[in-house]
Amino acid sequence: MTQAVGTIDTGVASSRALLPSPPNYWSYSSLKEVETCPRRYALVRATYPDLWDSHGYPSLPSTPALFGDVVHGALEVVVKALAEAGVESAHSIEATRVLRELGGLTSVVEEMVTRQLAPLESNPRVGLDRRRRIARELRAQTPDARVQVQTYLSRTVFVPRSSASSSMRDGSGVARRGQPTRRALGKGSHPEVVLVADELRLLGRVDLLTIAGASVDIVDYKTGVEAPGHHEQLRLYALLWDADDQSNPARLATASLTAAYRDRDVDIPVPSSEDLDALRVSLTAQIEHADVELKSGAPTPLPSPANCERCTVRQLCGAYWDEVTRELTTIGEREWFDYEGKIGKQNGQRSWWVVDPETGIQRLLLRTTSPTPPFSPGDHVRLLGLRHELDPEANTPVALLTAASEVFQVVSS
Numbered sequence: 001m002t003q004a005v006g007t008i009d010t011g012v013a014s015s016r017a018l019l020p021s022p023p024n025y026w027s028y029s030s031l032k033e034v035e036t037c038p039r040r041y042a043l044v045r046a047t048y049p050d051l052w053d054s055h056g057y058p059s060l061p062s063t064p065a066l067f068g069d070v071v072h073g074a075l076e077v078v079v080k081a082l083a084e085a086g087v088e089s090a091h092s093i094e095a096t097r098v099l100r101e102l103g104g105l106t107s108v109v110e111e112m113v114t115r116q117l118a119p120l121e122s123n124p125r126v127g128l129d130r131r132r133r134i135a136r137e138l139r140a141q142t143p144d145a146r147v148q149v150q151t152y153l154s155r156t157v158f159v160p161r162s163s164a165s166s167s168m169r170d171g172s173g174v175a176r177r178g179q180p181t182r183r184a185l186g187k188g189s190h191p192e193v194v195l196v197a198d199e200l201r202l203l204g205r206v207d208l209l210t211i212a213g214a215s216v217d218i219v220d221y222k223t224g225v226e227a228p229g230h231h232e233q234l235r236l237y238a239l240l241w242d243a244d245d246q247s248n249p250a251r252l253a254t255a256s257l258t259a260a261y262r263d264r265d266v267d268i269p270v271p272s273s274e275d276l277d278a279l280r281v282s283l284t285a286q287i288e289h290a291d292v293e294l295k296s297g298a299p300t301p302l303p304s305p306a307n308c309e310r311c312t313v314r315q316l317c318g319a320y321w322d323e324v325t326r327e328l329t330t331i332g333e334r335e336w337f338d339y340e341g342k343i344g345k346q347n348g349q350r351s352w353w354v355v356d357p358e359t360g361i362q363r364l365l366l367r368t369t370s371p372t373p374p375f376s377p378g379d380h381v382r383l384l385g386l387r388h389e390l391d392p393e394a395n396t397p398v399a400l401l402t403a404a405s406e407v408f409q410v411v412s413s
């Protein structure tokens, strides 16, 4: 756990953010997040003592993201068990025995669904209705998740470990006083390997690293769509393998890098030693920049429609409300948008006026699906995920507060 280096009063109720200091080790994804928006990185990882006891801002789970986590998690469990059993293929009799011992693939997937749903119980951002809907959707997708795991497994090549290697468990990644511990990896398939470049303060967790003679193959399972960032990430894994003198004391070179998607494997060119040197230089600069941002106590916001549209902490970010939210007149029919204003008079059983907080002028007619919405007249609110409704009889824009919308109380600006 890192110490807070500063506080941001976000202006939203119960959302005073104690900012995190730089981590002991950076990962590819965390560096990317800082590069995209340092403020978002910090707000997502800050602690909110007035909101809840857990670390970070409560996430806003989506079924597709949880589905990806279910597939990845189940794959992790099965690949680990198969690699430890020394199978050569997921189609072998031995592999069938291992799967049976795990209770069968469906049971592994169901267990993963349960694990993904459990944190939603204590998430203050996820109400009962949303929780039930996500649980229903995710459980309904169990057969598809099972098929996906099988698809990845069918293309996975396993190499049994040498006896010296198999006598050591894959315990890499166990943190001891902040230092990830590793061991020299020998012949065979090694799942979930943590690789570290100590001199860079950089680490990565490789899904499957296989050593056969002098050949080293690195595979990363990707449950989402193909993206250029996946290439970057795998090149970074090649750098970590090259630099990790505990896991790779013989400095074996990477022979192949594979991004394994649901439908196909993509081979990524292995960086040359010159490429690795250049990567080291750029990562050193990135890490210096990320450290400076986090130590500043006020990480820079980088507002833009592309950055902010899906930002899960935009309700806490003044730059977003000042610079990115759109004028009501520019929003098309049934488009989704966010809006800040003050709740005015009730207009009907399920509709309220939203007024300009400064002038009191009526700006928006807000319809709700419930007669008891989570606000009262006079509340200054940030409304996330409203749907623009067309009403030819209304003189002002009309929006619907749906079950997926969120309401945040502004207590200072």
Ligand code: SF4
Pocket (backbone or CB within 6 Å): 037, 039, 040, 043, 301, 302, 303, 304, 307, 308, 311, 312, 313, 314, 317, 319, 320
């Ligand atoms: S809303 Fe935009 S600027 Fe603000 S933290 Fe999120 S991504 Fe960064």
